[in-house]
Amino acid sequence: MSNKLLKINKINVSAAIHGAVSNTIDSKTKTENERETGVKILHDLSLDINEGETHVLLGPNGAGKSTLGYTLIGSPEYVVTEGEIIFDGNDITHETADKRAKMGMFMSFQSPVDVPGITLNDFIKEAIRSRTGKSIPIFKYKRELAKTMEALSMDEKYAERDVNVGFSGGEKKKSEILQLLMLNPKFAILDETDSGLDVDAVRTVSAGIAEYQKRQNGALLIITHSTRILSSLKVDYTHIMINGHMAATGGPELVEEINQNGFKRFLNQN
């Protein structure tokens, strides 16, 4: 039995009305009833993830899959109104994103934003420095970056380009996986990492994710509505989300069933 890494305990999640960066600071001073929230998106949702496990989250568009990802990493756009999130033994329900990241969480975004004026190289270095609180052994880092970029079939010139500025959809996804491999998190959320990628890129990115599973015994929550990326990955559990509820949980075989029959069976349950 592996060690428990993430415990999501019956959370209700709503959209924040005032999408501030640190609404979690406000949330400490206000009681739950006072907190201004918008529409409720996730209902009474629970999920446990152990070290090294790979969970797949499937569901139709608009089911709330990405919302769960954003809630876990600490996006100020969502507010946990009930329940709790425990990560590596700490209650992080109202923790800011940077603290969660420092504890070993990571999210690969579906459409990461541009960061003008900061090169990908500097961005990764700063992230490592912030997470470890130490300066980076520069030669080791450079070697590691070059090696990882090569494995992801990324032109090394991208390291000196501003983060995501002018990157194609595929290069953005690769950049996210590059960060995953360079930052060594314990747990990573991959939000639609396979969307918009051609066949070769899916294979490359998938190999990168497999490397993460193997190298760090890293846990994963893979959010997707297709299953292309899963073919070469070890999957432990599959969850089906419908309308903000967990509709079903099963093993890897559930992926195959969805592939064949879609979500119809689960939609009817609701």
Added chain:
Amino acid sequence: MNNKFNIDDIDRSLYDFKYDDKDFYRSKEGITPEIVQQLSEDKNDPEWMREFRLKSLDLYYKIPVPNWGPSIDGLDMNHIATYVRPNTNMKDDWESVPQDIKDTFDRLGIPQAEREALAGVGAQYDSELVYHNVKDEVLKQGVIYTDFESSLKGEYADMVKEYFMKLIPPTDHKFAALHGAVWSGGSFVYVPDNVKVSIPLQSYFRLNAKGAGQFEHTLIILGENADLHFIEGCSAPKYNVANLHAGAVELYVGKNSHLRYSTIENWSKNMYNLNTKRALLEEGASIEWVSGSFGSHVGNLYPTTILRGDNSKAEFTGITFAGQGQNLDTGTRMVHVGKSTSSIIDSKSISKSGGISTYRSSIEIRESAVGSKVSVNCASLMLDSDSRSDTIPAMDIRTPYCDVGHEATIGRISDKTIFYLMSRGIKESDARAMIVSGFASPVSKELPLEYAAEMNNLIKLEMDEG
């Protein structure tokens, strides 16, 4: 009110130290013919200069304060000492400079920069230069780099007389007239034909005195096919009374010559920086202005380029940072006269904590300037809702045969971008500082290397954790 997004002001502790000036000679406060006469006598001006000063003073009395731009009501000229002479004459080695003055420049890193990266240095303290030195190899190339007073009496006295305040005549505006009357200190540079100066020259202007003005004059003349990089830096400790800076910079760039003029201005927040800079380009000449404006209570600064010669080129790259209590009105003016001239403007401004930052530019394309090209790009970043940013671009185009592009953006730091950085483990304050540095980086990359540390220090933003 939540205050969790407050960013501290620029850390000025590096600049905010002052020394006693009790041994210094200080003119009476105010602007009177007696004060100007006395200054002229003390400086042993040539006769033409004494007359020039008095004529300029007349103009100063006659010309009204400009009726546009930030208010300068807080500047009471009756309480400004226009001339403060430190207790030393000019030296050519740092060891001979009085200790407290030497300490000042040490703390500003000037002697070190001189050793490592500069071909020559002039250092002005209040109204006079206290140090001036040029490397032998540059002197051997025939380059002249002196304090301005010496230039009036030296080998190039006729040249100086011919060019002095011809680009910026005292009739130009009230503070140009004031400058003509009470100028003191500054630099003269002459680079002969075909001489390329491979490492930069630098003048640093420090205003230590309280309630005083600094009016240095910089005159740079490049012959044909010459090349120079000139750097000026300025700073001052903060006082609770107004200080005034009304310098003048006149740049003559000869045929096919190239001049790069870099400025880091970090006056304290009691300063009225009413400075005037102008360049004249001959055929095929080019200038690159690189300008960082961080200090001052009120700043009006619009380096102007007159592209007189055909095929001349001007680039202006500037960044302005207006914090609490600052109203910085900056930009540039390009006057296209020659054929096929081109100018590129890239301006960034940042405002925070109620600071006001205005980008003001004037692009003039004369009828003669056929085939000219202009590209303007200005971007403003407001760090909070108390701050203000304005863009006032004026264009006067007199020929249809030209190509003009203008792009302006005004925005705030995106919460999504901050969150993206935070999701990687970077704390919010650092994320904001990184985004601001990133915004500034196209400009900061252009600043001289030896200013890298200073620039980092200036853009260092700290968050209020509360």
